[in-house]
Amino acid sequence: MTGIRRLAQHLDISIGTVSRALNGRPDVNEETRRKVLEAAAELGYVPNQSGRSLRQGTTNIIGFMMQTGTEITGQGDTFFMSVFDGVQTVFARHHLDLVALLCSSEEDPDDYLRRVVARGFADGLILSATQRHDPRFEFLAKRKIPFVTLGRSLTDVGQPWLDLDFEGMAQTSIDRLVAKGHRRIAVTRPHDDINLGHLFVDQSARALAAHGLTLDPDLVFNSKPNEAGGYHVAQQLLAMKDRPTAILLVNETIAIGFYRGMSEAGLKPGRDIAIIGRQSPQSHFLSPSLTGFTLSRRDLGIALAEALLATMPAFSHFYPDAELRKVWPEDLVEGESDAFSLPA
Amino acid sequence: MTGIRRLAQHLDISIGTVSRALNGRPDVNEETRRKVLEAAAELGYVPNQSGRSLRQGTTNIIGFMMQTGTEITGQGDTFFMSVFDGVQTVFARHHLDLVALLCSSEEDPDDYLRRVVARGFADGLILSATQRHDPRFEFLAKRKIPFVTLGRSLTDVGQPWLDLDFEGMAQTSIDRLVAKGHRRIAVTRPHDDINLGHLFVDQSARALAAHGLTLDPDLVFNSKPNEAGGYHVAQQLLAMKDRPTAILLVNETIAIGFYRGMSEAGLKPGRDIAIIGRQSPQSHFLSPSLTGFTLSRRDLGIALAEALLATMPAFSHFYPDAELRKVWPEDLVEGESDAFSLPA
DNA sequence: TCGGCCACCGTAAACGTTTACGGAACTATG
DNA sequence: CATAGTTCCGTAAACGTTTACGGTGGCCGA
Secondary structure, rough: OOOHHHHHHHHOOOOHHHHHHHHHOOOOHHHHHHHHHHHHHHHHHOOOOHHHHHHOOOOEEEEEEOOOOHHHHHOOOOOHHHHHHHHHHHHHHOEEEEEEEEEOOOHHHHHHHHHHHHOOOOOOEEEOEEEOOHHHHHHHOOOOOOOOOOOOOOOOOOEEEEEOOHHHHHHHHHHHHHHHHOOOEEEEEEEEHHHHHHHHHHHHHHHHHHHOOOOHHHEEEEEOOHHHHHHHHHHHHHOOOOOOOOOEEEOOOOOHHHHHHHHHHHOOEEEEEEEEEEEOHHHOOOOOEEEEEEEOOHHHHHHHHHHHHHHHOOOOHHHHOOOEEEEEOEEEEOOOOOOOOOOO | OHHHHHHHHHHHOOHHHHHHHOOOOOOOHHHHHHHHHHHHHHOOOOOOHHHHHHHHOOEEEEEEEEEHHHHOOOOOOHHHHHHHHHHHHHHHHHEEEEEEEEEEEOOOOOHHHHOOOOOOOOOOOOOOEEEOOHHHHHHHHOOOOOOOOOEEOOOOOOOOOOEHHHHHHHHHHHHHHHOOOOOOOOEEOOOEEHHHHHHHHHHHHHHHHHOOOOOHHHHEEOOOOOOHHHHHHHHHHHHHOOOOOOOEEOOHHHHHHHHHHHOOOOOOOOOEEEEEEEOOOOHOOOOOOOEEEEEEEEHHHHHHHHHHHOOOOOHHOOOOOOOEEEOOOOEEEEEOOOOOOOOO
């Protein structure tokens, strides 16, 4: 005798009543409910998830899909860990288990997702590293699996998304640098088809245009989002005969490599080249200090979780006015890396 | 009509036979098996995991438990991601799904594990951030849940473990520094009860003793395993009146903060203080280059997976001679951070 | 011809839940 | 008192698998 049946026998009650009592159904006497909960605690009863899943076709699991290769996510910093932390706190309130689905760099993300879905693994999904055109969106929409994405995409199936304000960052950065007299400004973008690269570069071009300037195609650098990528960009950039006077770094970690590349060439950020990047725990240990954008990763995670739950029928009533689509604001922390101005 | 029943009806065969055919049982005609597999592929049939789990009490999931707080795991680098990658490749061969269980920094790891186990979440577990005395071991052993740990512990319930060679690193480092004339050598250790700290510090003391030296308790620094921790250690160390001439850094990321702390004080690694640490993708961008230990994280992950499977009855025959307990060797990469020698 | 063995397959019972349905006891209403 | 309504509870059928068990037919040897 196991599980709920044992509990029922111990109480001399039917298993149906026990189940109703545990699940908070209204049609059970409060006195019996108390007894059931008490006995459950005493016997250490915990419902079998397989049985429950089988019956109601739901797993109580939410998956957060990330890529393990540093190539894509730039996990040289703790960005995703912090976001995950925020997501977790929300789901914990609803007894939903959050797991990280780490797609190996060797495996195709689409295939990986297909496997996960086929297994009926999760009730909902959080996707990151969204591409400009992302087949995963349509796949999930077709299967009617609730999901939310960290990052926009041209593919739009009506799902909620949250995203960093790459366009705002580009705009602010360009305005700031132009005001200091810079004319030749370089930008970086991820080496693959991650959507944020397009947003960032396109807006940079528009912002420059508003000042009567153009974005030189030679000054758009594809960079892997890690230290090595930044180092490589520095090498390319410093070898140019008509070197730019400023650069925007779209990712947290590449600044570290870029600094290294400059110092090896005897150059100093904020004196020889102006740099605007993104803050991270690591970047605090750069010298000269990095001028860069920052945001609360944990709050972002919380908002992600709420947006997802808002689209799941069983939970939507908890979050009637969750923000389903939001560009997350960023603050600029002024450092020394873009300190100098150019003579007029 | 859904699932296996639909498949059976489509083939005009009983569901029992279909199940046997799919699961590779011997008592089914090869011709019918072929037909079944064919039809399954055609109809896109994939077995329902809940049904299967309910019946055989197994989930086909392996959980890799990590802590999300940078406090413990020092996730400023990609160490765990790389290990995870290695683990994943092994499990994929057996159609086991690997998920990362990220315990929030707010939650007690023991409680978290209890929840995971109570839910019957996984068939096996991989534990990291093992403590000197780790209650999780006994808990899992009592429940007879197969697990393997990345890291030793004084708590020993017979489970397999793999670990980095902290004692070897301490020994090698001390010998190397003493040979260069250093007498006052500092060491770092995690700020909490992670076991590796004890292994590292104790062996450092023994190695020093072999040279007729003693480890000054004032030179043992507790450090959070991240950049800020390293920075803090530097501040403390540099403020001492009888400053050490060398230091061992047990973690990958703290070197970055330590370098920063030194440079702010106008000091240079490898000239004013000798440093031996651990290599990571980030540390390649330190200047002067870091002398440190390195290992193949991916291979470590592979070995972890094999050790776990070797203890699971259903898979053990695949890995008859897996290494169940192993101290993983590390290579020393010579850099400039411990370049100088002291006058005799 | 008959008994025994083997290869293959169908039947049905489990696994642990949830929940639709109906019934019993009680209360309120006329 | 009869009736309707309410509150609570028990019964049993699902959910989709796996697998023990038994049965059927064919083959072989005596």
